[in-house]
Amino acid sequence: MELTARGLWTIIHGMGFGALYLLACSGALVELHRLTFSSTPSESTPAQTRFLKIYLFTMAALAWAAVLTGAYVVYPWYRAAPPPGTADLTMFPQRLLMSSPTTIGWHSLGMEWKEHVAWFAPISITMVAFVFARYGRDLVHHKQLRAAVLAFAAASFLAAGIAGFFGAMINKSAPVQGGQVIYLTEGAEK
Amino acid sequence: MSTPNPVTSPNPQSLTNGSGAAAILSAGIGSFALAVLAVAADKSAFLKSILSFYKPTGPLSGVTTAAILIWLLTWVILETRWSIKTVALGRINLVAFALLALSFLLTFPPIGDLF
Numbered sequence: 001m002e003l004t005a006r007g008l009w010t011i012i013h014g015m016g017f018g019a020l021y022l023l024a025c026s027g028a029l030v031e032l033h034r035l036t037f038s039s040t041p042s043e044s045t046p047a048q049t050r051f052l053k054i055y056l057f058t059m060a061a062l063a064w065a066a067v068l069t070g071a072y073v074v075y076p077w078y079r080a081a082p083p084p085g086t087a088d089l090t091m092f093p094q095r096l097l098m099s100s101p102t103t104i105g106w107h108s109l110g111m112e113w114k115e116h117v118a119w120f121a122p123i124s125i126t127m128v129a130f131v132f133a134r135y136g137r138d139l140v141h142h143k144q145l146r147a148a149v150l151a152f153a154a155a156s157f158l159a160a161g162i163a164g165f166f167g168a169m170i171n172k173s174a175p176v177q178g179g180q181v182i183y184l185t186e187g188a189e190k
Numbered sequence: 191m192s193t194p195n196p197v198t199s200p201n202p203q204s205l206t207n208g209s210g211a212a213a214i215l216s217a218g219i220g221s222f223a224l225a226v227l228a229v230a231a232d233k234s235a236f237l238k239s240i241l242s243f244y245k246p247t248g249p250l251s252g253v254t255t256a257a258i259l260i261w262l263l264t265w266v267i268l269e270t271r272w273s274i275k276t277v278a279l280g281r282i283n284l285v286a287f288a289l290l291a292l293s294f295l296l297t298f299p300p301i302g303d304l305f
Contacts, residue, residue, distance in 0.1 A: 071254065076246030109299050115250055116228045116297040120221050120290070123261060127217040131210045138205045144279040145210040148286065152217060155290055 001187065005179030006077050013074050014167050017066035021121070022164055024059045025157040032128075032153050035139065036146040049136050056129035063122035063160065070118065070167075077176045078111070093174035103173050110166035118163035124156035208272030211282045216268055218286030218293075220261020225296035227253040229305055 003011075031052060044052075082092040089096040097107040128149050132139065139146055231237045231249040241252025295301050 067254075071247055071250055072244065075250065079248065080246075112299045113297055116224060116253070117294065119224055119254055119257070120293060123217050123220050123224075123258075124290070127213045130213050134209055134213075135205060141205075142207055142210065142279075144283055145207055145214075148210070148214045148279070148283045151283075151287060152214070152290070155294075159294070 001184040003182045003184060004177050005182065006074075006176045007179075008182060009069065009073050010171060010176045013066060013069040014164070014171065017062050017069060018160065018164050018167065021059060021062040021066055022157070022160050024055070024062065025153070025160065028056060028059060028125075028128075028153055029150070029157060032146075032150045036143075036150045044137055046137075053129070053133050053136070056125065056132050060122060060126045060129045063125050063156070066160075066163075067118050067122055070163075071115070074176055075115065077178065078170075090174075091178050093170070093176055096174040097170070106166070106170050106173050110170055114163045114166040114170075117159050120159035121156045121163070124152040124159070128153050128156070206274060206276045207279050208275040208277050209269060211277045211279050212265060212268035212272045214279075214286045215282050216261055216265035218289035219264045220257055221293040222289040222296075223260040224253060224257035225293035225302075227257055229296055229302045232302065233305065 077093075079094045080092055082089060082095055086092070089099055094107055094111070097103045097111075131145060131149050135142060135145065139149075227237075227241070231241050231253050238249045241249040241256065243255055244251040
């Protein structure tokens with residue numbers, strides 16, 4: 001069982017930071033929804049408030065890590081231009097997708113949207129984390145702030161979901177490959 | 191035409207909503223700036239070239255870096271002005287959500303390509 005260095009970075013970017021962020025979103029949305037729409041807003045304990053603050057800032061860190069590794073580590077490999085006359089495009093995912101009418105949409109729609117929309121996730125969740133840290137338990141007295149925080153958290157989830165979906169589908173059609181080969185385990189005969 | 195001032199009353203005695211409003215509106219503005227820059231860089235060879243801060247990533251590096259700077263700068267300015275004030279948050283929320291929704295639409299290629 002082996003893996004290339006570029007493949008490993010793609011896993012760190014997508015399944016590490018990205019998927020973990022999407023998982024964390026579900027927990028944050030449930031808690032923020034409870035906080036926003038509870039008919040009798042109960043006072044959270046200081047420990048619960050502190051936990052949610054740490055949780056939201058961890059989400060912000062994950063979102064930033066996902067977009068930064070995506071834009072500055074994986075994307076340059078994705079968009080690398082092949083030397084003139086290259087026939088085998090497997091090492092050049094963008095050109096590979098663009099070489100066929102059945103796959104070009106994954107680039108012209110999927111990647112073109114993903115590479116920009118993904119950034120709304122860290123911007124939104126950083127705002128959410130800041131507002132929660134600033135107001136904490138006092139957020140109970142600010143209905144409109146709670147509504148805005150919930151809406152931006154949901155938008156952040158949507159942005160990350162779009163980016164994650166297209167990232168997975170693009171990597172399925174034209175995986176980012178190359179670099180040092182990392183051997184995970186030796187194969188065993190059946 | 192003069193626009194009404196969204197600042198309704200200063201209230202330094204309690205935790206006002208100004209700081210939260212500054213964060214919310216700047217997030218909307220930052221997202222919209224990113225979408226506008228992305229569309230502009232796609233249409234203009236000149237912008238595409240000057241926004242290629244990091245060649246391997248291309249114009250995406252400049253589009254996102256510039257948008258983040260706009261977002262943070264806006265946030266600092268609004269925070270400085272509103273942090274101890276109570277503002278008309280309903281209207282600010284509406285503007286911020288509208289900007290965010292437009293940002294999603296503008297970055298969607300079939301819509302961005304209309305410009």
